[in-house]
Amino acid sequence: xxxxxxxxxxxxxxxxxxxxxxxxxxxxxxxxxxxxxxxxxxxxxxxxxxxxxxxxxxxxxxxxxxxxxxxxxxxxxxxxxxxxxxxxxxxxxxxxxxxxxxxxxxxxxxxxxxxxxxxxxxxxxxxxxxxxxxxxxxxxxxxxxxxxxxxxxxxxxxxxxxxxxxxxxxxxxxxxxxxxxxxxxxxxxxxxxxxxxxxxxxxxxxxxxxxxxxxxxxxxxxxxxxxxxxxxxxxxxxxxxxxxxxxxxxxxxxxxxxxxxxxxxxxxxxxxxxxxxxxxxxxxxxxxxxxxxxxxxxxxxxxxxxxxxxxxxxxxxxxxxxxxxxxxxxxxxxxxxxxxxxxxxxxxxxxxxxxxxxxxxxxxxxxxxxxxxxxxxxxxxxxxxxxxxxxxxxxxxxxxxxxxxxxxxxxxxxxxxxxxxxxxxxxxxxxxxxxxxxxxxxxxxxxxxxxxxxxxxxxxxxxxxxxxxxxxxxxxxxxxxxxxxxxxxxxxxxxxxxxxxxxxxxxxxxxxxxxxxxxxxxxxxxxxxxxxxxxxxxxxxxxxxxxxxxxxxxxxxxxxxxxxxxxxxxxxxxxxxxxxxxxxxxxxxxxxxxxxxxxxxxxxxxxxxxxxxxxxxxxxxxxxxxxxxxxxxxxxxxxxxxxxxxxxxxxxxxxxxxxxxxxxxxxxxxxxxxxxxxxxxxxxxxxxxxxxxxxxxxxxxxxxxxxxxxxxxxxxxxxxxxxxxxxxxxxxxxxxxxxxxxxxxxxxxxxxxxxxxxxxxxxxxxxxxxxxxxxxxxxxxxxxxxxxxxxxxxxxxxxxxxxxxxxxxxxxxxxxxxxxxxxxxxxxxxxxxxxx
Numbered sequence: 001x002x003x004x005x006x007x008x009x010x011x012x013x014x015x016x017x018x019x020x021x022x023x024x025x026x027x028x029x030x031x032x033x034x035x036x037x038x039x040x041x042x043x044x045x046x047x048x049x050x051x052x053x054x055x056x057x058x059x060x061x062x063x064x065x066x067x068x069x070x071x072x073x074x075x076x077x078x079x080x081x082x083x084x085x086x087x088x089x090x091x092x093x094x095x096x097x098x099x100x101x102x103x104x105x106x107x108x109x110x111x112x113x114x115x116x117x118x119x120x121x122x123x124x125x126x127x128x129x130x131x132x133x134x135x136x137x138x139x140x141x142x143x144x145x146x147x148x149x150x151x152x153x154x155x156x157x158x159x160x161x162x163x164x165x166x167x168x169x170x171x172x173x174x175x176x177x178x179x180x181x182x183x184x185x186x187x188x189x190x191x192x193x194x195x196x197x198x199x200x201x202x203x204x205x206x207x208x209x210x211x212x213x214x215x216x217x218x219x220x221x222x223x224x225x226x227x228x229x230x231x232x233x234x235x236x237x238x239x240x241x242x243x244x245x246x247x248x249x250x251x252x253x254x255x256x257x258x259x260x261x262x263x264x265x266x267x268x269x270x271x272x273x274x275x276x277x278x279x280x281x282x283x284x285x286x287x288x289x290x291x292x293x294x295x296x297x298x299x300x301x302x303x304x305x306x307x308x309x310x311x312x313x314x315x316x317x318x319x320x321x322x323x324x325x326x327x328x329x330x331x332x333x334x335x336x337x338x339x340x341x342x343x344x345x346x347x348x349x350x351x352x353x354x355x356x357x358x359x360x361x362x363x364x365x366x367x368x369x370x371x372x373x374x375x376x377x378x379x380x381x382x383x384x385x386x387x388x389x390x391x392x393x394x395x396x397x398x399x400x401x402x403x404x405x406x407x408x409x410x411x412x413x414x415x416x417x418x419x420x421x422x423x424x425x426x427x428x429x430x431x432x433x434x435x436x437x438x439x440x441x442x443x444x445x446x447x448x449x450x451x452x453x454x455x456x457x458x459x460x461x462x463x464x465x466x467x468x469x470x471x472x473x474x475x476x477x478x479x480x481x482x483x484x485x486x487x488x489x490x491x492x493x494x495x496x497x498x499x500x501x502x503x504x505x506x507x508x509x510x511x512x513x514x515x516x517x518x519x520x521x522x523x524x525x526x527x528x529x530x531x532x533x534x535x536x537x538x539x540x541x542x543x544x545x546x547x548x549x550x551x552x553x554x555x556x557x558x559x560x561x562x563x564x565x566x567x568x569x570x571x572x573x574x575x576x577x578x579x580x581x582x583x584x585x586x587x588x589x590x591x592x593x594x595x596x597x598x599x600x601x602x603x604x605x606x607x608x609x610x611x612x613x614x615x616x617x618x619x620x621x622x623x624x625x626x627x628x629x630x631x632x633x634x635x636x637x638x639x640x641x642x643x644x645x646x647x648x649x650x651x652x653x654x655x656x657x658x659x660x661x662x663x664x665x666x667x668x669x670x671x672x673x674x675x676x677x678x679x680x681x682x683x684x685x686x687x688x689x690x691x692x693x694x695x696x697x698x699x700x701x702x703x704x705x706x707x708x709x710x711x712x713x714x715x716x717x718x719x720x721x722x723x724x725x726x727x728x729x730x731x732x733x734x735x736x737x738x739x740x741x742x743x744x745x746x747x748x749x750x751x752x753x754x755x756x757x758x759x760x761x762x763x764x765x766x767x768x769x770x771x772x773x774x775x776x777x778x779x780x781x782x783x784x785x786x787x788x789x790x791x792x793x794x795x796x797x798x799x800x801x802x803x804x805x806x807x808x809x810x811x812x813x814x815x816x817x818x819x820x821x822x823x824x825x826x827x828x829x830x831x832x833x834x835x836x
Contacts, residue, residue, distance in 0.1 A: 033103040035076040037110035039068050039088050046072025047115055050090035056627055057083035057100040070272075079103055081526070081569045082627055088113050102572070104525070107459070142166070142674070142688070146211040147238060156285075157211060157235060158203035159773060163733050163754060164214055165688035165717045166672070167233070174644065175199070177216060177230045178670055179692040179713060179740070180636070181643075182585040182614065184220075184228025187235045206325065206347075210264065210281060212238045218620065218634070220581075225468075225515070226534050226561040229583045229616035229638060238266070245269045246812020254771075254804030258286035258318075264325075268812075278328040283321070287799040291315040296791045297654060300702055305788060309363045311654060315600060317355035317376075324348040337394045346385040353378045357600035358426065361654070371426040372433070374601045379418045386411035403454045415442035415476070423601040432494055435483055436598065438503075442476040444589065460523040464532075467516040474509040478595050505546035507593050512539045519563075526569045534561040536584075542592060542609055551594040551609040559584065559615070575624045583618060587611040587642060591660050605658040612662050614640045632672040641666040643743045646785050646792055647701050656792070663698030663705065663743070686719045696743045703787040705743065713740040727760035747783040752800070766809045774800035 035054070039047040052074040054063045063084070068074045074088075081104050089095040093115035101108060144164050162169045168176040177183045185199060187206075215234040217224075224232055238248075251263040264281030293313040298305040329343030355376040361369040388409050395402035419438040425431050452466035481497035519532035537558045544551035565579040593607035616638040624630045640662045649655040670692040677685045695710035717735040724730070736751035756771035780797035 033079045033081060034107045035079055035084070035086075035103060035110065036107065037074055037086065037098075038112050039072045039074070039090075040112055040114050041093070042114060042116060046070070047088075047090055047093065048072060050074075050088050050093075050115070052086060052088045054079070055085040055087060057085050058626055058628075060085065061628070080627075081575075083572050086110060086113070088115060090115065093117060142216040144214040144216070146208060146213055156203060157206040157208050158200055160208045160211065161203065161214060161233065161235070163717075163719075163735060163752065164216060165674075165686070165719075166216060166690050166715065168715065168737060169200070175233070177233065178218065178634075178672065178690045179694055179715065179742075180230035180668055182229040182616070182638075182641075184225070184232045185235070186224075186232060188237050189234070210237050210279070210325075212236045218632075226536060226559075226582075226584050227586065229585050229614065229618065229636065244813030246810070248808060248810050250806070250808040252769075252804055252806035254802045256799040256802035257288055258799060260285040260287075260802065260804070273333050275331040276329075277331075279326065281323075281325040283323045283325075285321045285323075286319065287321075288316070288318045289796070289798045290317075292795040294793045295654075295656065297648065298789050298791075299651070300788050307364050309361065309369070309654075311359055311361045311602065313600065313602075314358045315355065317353050319351060319353045322350045337396075339392045341390045342388065343390075344385065344387045347382070349382040351378075351380045351382075355600075359600065359602060360426070372601050373424045373426045373430070375420075375422050375424075376598070376600060377420045381416045382414065384411070384413040401454075402456065404451070405453075406451045407449070409446070409448045409450075411446045413444040413446075415440065415444075417442075417597075419598060421598050421601065434601070435494055435497065436500075437481045437497060438478060438596075438598070439481075440476065440478040440595065442474070444472070444474045447471045462521045464519040464521070465517065467514075469515075470511075470513045472509070472511040472589070474589050474593075475506075476508075476593055476595060477506040479504045480596075501546075503596060505544055505551075505595060507542065507544050507551060507595065509540065509542045509589060509592060511541075513537065528565075528567040530563070530565040532563045534563070535559070536561065538586070544594065544609075546594075553609050573626050575627070577622050577624075578620070580617075580619045582615065584613050584615045585642065586613045587660070591642070599658075602654060603656050603658070608659050608661065610662075611642060611660055612640050614638050614642050614662070614666075616666075628676050630672070630674040632670075632674075634668075634670045634672070636666075636668040638666040638668070640664075641696065641698075643696065645700055645744060646790075647787065648790055651789070656790075661700055663696050663700070665697045667693075667695045667697075669693045682723045682725075684721050686721075688717045690715050694740075694742050700744070701787050701789055703744070703789075709741065709743075711739070711741045714738045727764070728757070729760075730757040731755065744785050744787060745783050746786065747781065750779060750781055752779045765811070767807070769804075769806040769808075771804045771806070773802050773804075777801045 037052075039050050039052070041047055046068075048068055048070045050068045050072075051065060052068055053065045054076050055061060056063060063079075064076060066074050066076060068088070081102075083100055083102050085100055086098040087095055094117075096113050096115045098110055098113060101110065142165055144160070146160055158169075161167055161175070166178045168179070174181055175183050175185065213236045215232075215236065217232040217234060220228065220232045245268070247265060247267040249265050252261070254260040260283075262281065262283045262285070264279065266279040267277070269276045291313075293311075293315070295311045295313075297308040297310065299308050300306075325345075325347050327343065327345035329341065331339060331341040333339050353376075355378070357374040357376065358371070359374070360371040363369055386409065388407060390408075391404075391406045393404050395404075417438070417440040419436075421436045421438075422432060423434045423436075425433055448468060448470035450466070450468040452464070455463045455465075457463055480500040480503040482500045484493045484496040484498045485491070486493070513536060515534065515536040517532060517534040519530065522529040535558065538555065540553075540555040542551060542553045561582045561584065563579070563581040565577065567575065567577040569575045587608075591607050591611055592609050594609055596604045596606045598604045616636050618634070618636045620632060620634040622630055622632040642660050643663055644658065645661050646656055646658045649657050670690060672691075673687075673689045675687045677687065679685060691712065691714040693710065693712050695707065696705045698705055715735070715737045717733070719734075720732040722730040722732075731754075733754045734751070737747075737749060739749050740747045752774045753776055754771070754773045755775065756769060758767055758769040760767050777800060779800040780795065782795050783793075785792045785794075
């Protein structure tokens with residue numbers, strides 16, 4: 001018996017991993033100041049598990065929070081240079097502030113903070129603590145603090161993400177950042193096995209109540225993969241830090257055209273040695289989508305092009321999504337310096353859709369031709385489960401702390417889709433013209449092993465290195481059935497369906513990636529330097545059982561990804577940084593899959609086995625004023641950019657296929673402005689603007705893109721947070737996307753306004769939230785896709801305007817403890833598995 005492809009890839013990869021730990025590569029990570037201190041009571045006894053918060057000295061804005069350990073000590077690692085304050089609070093004590101201090105290149109050891117005991121009203125005073133701002137800007141990222149915001153009230157993770165600064169969502173559910181595609185999406189440090197519409201559907205099934213924050217990282221540090229030319233969107237889930245036994249109960253109901261119900265429970269039990277955690281969420285959501293399309297077909301000629309005719313389509317679909325999301329895990333402290341953790345999570349998602357389509361056609365003279373009336377019913381289930389085993393150990397050293405971390409991940413994702421497409425004549429007498437049914441069974445397994453090591457060379461220099469090996473096996477089998485045609489008479493039997501050998505197929509894909517990195521960081525007075533190199537070797541094999549689709553391929557390549565960054569602090573008000581990097585976007589596993597998914601009788605989506613990875617060189621210059629206002633200039637050049645296309649199946653056909661193709665080169669220029677403003681003590685506004693120019697060069701279907709195929713565009717967002725006192729607060733979010741010409745797509749302007757209000761009760765243990773999304777129903781998308789032989793205009797809308805009432809309740813012990821839970825290492829592969 002011959003070993004499988006994945007087995008053959010496995011054995012040499014283990015040797016590569018050992019080499020990767022010694023010879024490797026890298027990405028961007030800054031060496032910053034370490035701030036330490038200790039808390040004591042008036043008696044001199046240490047105060048453990050107190051909340052310690054780092055504030056900017058200029059305006060007391062929260063930078064980050066930590067917790068004191070059993071000895072009362074605390075530390076803020078990787079802190080940027082600047083002027084700060086520290087505050088500390090604990091039940092039974094009065095909140096105490098340190099004096100202002102400056103963090104520079106040296107470690108800052110603060111004087112001991114003594115917290116006076118409080119009187120009878122202390123409990124109420126300590127409970128009313130400051131809340132993190134909704135949006136925070138750091139040197140290399142923007143942070144959206146979802147937890148506690150009305151943005152989370154009954155919404156999905158995709159709803160919150162789409163209203164984040166600089167994030168866009170196009171008509172095909174592709175997520176972009178600052179006007180660019182090619183974004184890496186992580187959830188708790190792990191990539192989900194999806195891109196495009198499937199990733200969007202997954203985020204729609206993930207309730208926003210589970211989110212803690214979203215980080216929009218335009219300059220990824222070294223711990224991340226080389227994947228993601230436009231940057232990284234890191235979604236962080238809530239982690240309960242309270243000791244003892246506690247939990248959170250949440251429930252919400254929203255209504256637009258249809259109803260949406262979500263309810264969940266999280267439980268946590270933490271002791272000195274162990275932390276056991278688990279969560280479960282159920283969602284029952286109904287929605288709809290409407291799509292109007294006008295298509296013009298042309299025949300290129302020597303004089304230009306000749307009009308061949310047109311079609312008009314009206315599509316409507318109603319969907320019903322049932323999802324069960326769960327997670328369970330255990331962290332165990334083996335010793336003061338060693339932590340071992342295990343976690344298992346899963347998602348069971350069932351989606352049903354009932355759709356209808358009406359297609360009318362005309363010839364070149366404008367005469368009506370026979371049209372179609374289709375019904376398209378789909379059923380899909382996506383059960384998946386993933387497990388992670390992680391390890392962390394620290395070694396004391398005179399120059400600092402050496403640290404070794406390791407992760408082993410295993411994930412399995414199943415896909416089961418069934419489709420029933422019936423097409424009727426649109427004129428009397430109505431008769432069934434054709435019937436096409438599809439049945440897809442897919443399975444994807446991802447395995448990875450990852451190790452990272454940090455070694456301080458001196459107190460101002462550090463060396464990071466690590467390696468990762470991953471194995472992916474994808475197996476998809478699809479069967480299409482069509483009516484039987486009598487070979488003698490040519491009669492069609494619509495009630496007797498047989499396998500369609502042209503469309504049915506089994507496609508298997510095996511991939512092995514071996515990666516290693518090495519990164520050097522140096523801190524000098526007012527300067528921070530970084531230099532790194534990452535190497536990745538990729539081997540992929542695709543096999544198709546259908547010779548007619550010609551989908552067999554083999555890829556074997558090695559690439560280097562250098563990175564460098566320099567930051568200079570002129571004064572406590574002015575800071576400038578410059579960074580350079582090379583990054584890659586491999587096609588998603590679904591983008592390589594040649595299977596067809598029919599939208600209606602004349603439209604289907606398909607993967608493209610000929611897709612190649614896109615690689616980019618990126619440079620960014622950013623100046624920050626008062627650690628609040630920032631101005632950034634960036635440039636990127638991408639080779640073989642992957643773009644979505646819609647094209648006639650053949651020159652003489654009116655059947656249209658939606659797929660992905662490679663173009664020649666993409667040039668991107670951007671100016672980014674960030675301006676947080678405090679209009680009043682109770683009103684803070686976070687403003688963000690991205691002004692960009694995106695130009696593609698290349699040719700598809702005889703259509704060539706050049707300098708005239710691009711135009712400047714911009715996106716604006718403004719987010720207000722209001723704090724009224726007595727537990728009342730509110731949010732107001734507005735965003736606007738200008739007209740954008742990107743590749744073959746010309747999208748008209750659109751925007752949204754959302755608002756919410758919440759009330760805290762019972763000493764902040766409970767919250768009621770009311771949230772309204774797309775209040776004026778302005779989020780619909782209108783776009784035109786233009787080629788020399790084809791022009792498509794579409795208008796897409798859905799159940800965007802939804803009012804939601806949500807309730808959350810925290811129960812159990814309120815005492816906090818430091819978090820030690822870690823994320824896994826299979827991030828790169830999980831994002832690419834799927835999508836179209």
